[in-house]
Amino acid sequence: MWLLYWALLASVRVYATLDSTYVAAVYEHRVILNPSPHIPLSRRDALRHMRQNLAVYEEQAALAAEQGAQILVFPEDGIHGFNFTRGSISAYLETIPDPREEMWNPCTEPGRFNNTEIQQQLSCLARRHKLYVVANMAGVQPCPPKTQPTSPCPADGRWQFNTNVVFRSDGLLVARYHKHNLYFEDAFDKPARGETVTFDTPFAGRFGLITCFDILFYEPKINLLEMGIRQIIFPTAWMNQLPLLDTIQFQTAFSLGAGVTLLAANIRSDQLAMTGSGIYSPSAAATYHHARGGDPEEGRLLVARIPVLGPVTGTLAHGGYSLRDGCPPSPPPPPSSSTSTFTATMMHDPFRFTLLNGSQGEAEVCDGDLCCRLTFRRFPENDELYALGAFAGLHIVNGRYAVQVCAVVRCAGSQATSCGQIVEEAETKFHLVLEGAFKTPHVYPSVLASGYTLERPRRVEQSDGRVTMEHSHMAAGLVTAYLYGRAYHLDDQ
Secondary structure, X not given: OOEEOOHHHOOOOEEEEEEEEEEEEXXXXXXXXXXXXXXXXXXXXXXXXXXXXXXXXXXXXHHHHHOOOOEEEOOOOOOOOOOOOOOOXXXXXXXXXXXXXXXXXXXXXXXXXXXXXXXXXXXXXXXXXXXEEEEEEEEEEEOOOXXXXXXXXXXXXXXXEEEEEEEOOOOOEEEEEEOOOXXXXXXXXXXXXXXXXXXXXXXXEEEEEOOHHHHHOOOOHHHHHHOOOOEEEEEOOOEOEXXXXXXXXXXXXXXXXXOOEEEEEOEOEOOOOEXXXXXXXXXXXXXXXXXXXXXXXXOEEEEEEEEEEEEEOOOHHHOOEEEEOOOOOOOOOOOOEEOOOEEEEEOOEEEEEEEOOOOEEEEEEEEOOEEEEEEEEEEOOOOOOEEEEEEEEEEOOOOOEEEEEEEEEEOOOOOHHHOOOOOOOOOOEEEEEEEEEOOOOOEEEEEEEOOOEEEOOOEXXXXXXXXXXXXXXXXXXXXXXXXXXXXXXXXXX
16 A cells, blocks of 8 residues: 655645644754864863854854744764764763753753763753754763673773764753764764664654664664654765765655655765755755855755654555655657666666667666666757666675665766766756666655756655656756665675
């Protein structure tokens, strides 16, 4: 049975109360970095550094509150930065109590715990501006006298965690989440047991917490979806990876594919190709920002009013959806088959490709059991080369995870060997129907147009493993259109 995510066709299984909305804000922060992160600092110097970033947070919280925001999300690593060693980050660490065990308002009870200056400042910021505030910071937890074999204590006697904290609008600490899926983070430990952390708000109900690399993995993301959580907080420090994993590209894909609101706050760093933040809902247009080459390197506050998404009966995590804009599907063009295939590398993976010939037609390409089909019209006539690609296998570079992907991409040049390379601009617009038969229900759709422009697919349907995405009336040329499947059950193979 299909689950309907589109607001116009919402079924009894999924509801979005359109007259029930809230105002969310995310801040893409140009982080002020420690220029020598491998050299240990005193606590005093570490606080001086972090307070430079918190001064910017204070300004943005005031601006968000002026625009009516009720919740404000700051990015991963936004307070302390990155590239620390385990030892050099020690002065940045704070013990963060578990809100499930300790009720604590750092702003009104500053003397209750030692060395919690950053939590006190965040708490007072939330209280001063009457906002729910989500921030990311460096946390520490001393090992108990006896640790279990499943969670051995590090040699220095403490666990260090990449930590999200949430403060209520009166300053109360209401949630703490330790990042589960680390991305080359030598300063931090992976929690011995995965955490599924949520918090409740009076204006939008329950939210769940994930951080950066977590968005690509089962735990805790799918755990949250299986609980019926439909509003996800996503602090991130994400390096853009076209053609498939640009920040805003995958953020909107996850929001649409999982049927959730995603509040995504990224770091801004041109040197590290970090930019791209947004507020995404399956039942509202996305509000997002993606800096381009030549743009000034500065922060960006995004504020949007979005629908409250209620819980579901059953589970979104097991797939099956239909997205529509109310327009009937267009008839396919007369077929002009493309069958010859070749292999080229895309995102470090060996994709099987077939070129798209002519102004209209159909194409098919398979990689193992995954077969991708495309029906298309393209205009205007030009020399831009496009290909349909398929990959089903284990991605093993900068992470290990199983994917099944059907993708239409603009090639970087006029030769087939350029297909799969990075492209940012395009002139060719498409009407397309992209279809794949996936071995996973976790499939995320996206259409990325020229100049980092997101376009909402007109129609996405899933039934019995077959996913179909239709899109037309493009405002800009096509860079990538894809169905990105995550085969979580194959990650360990």
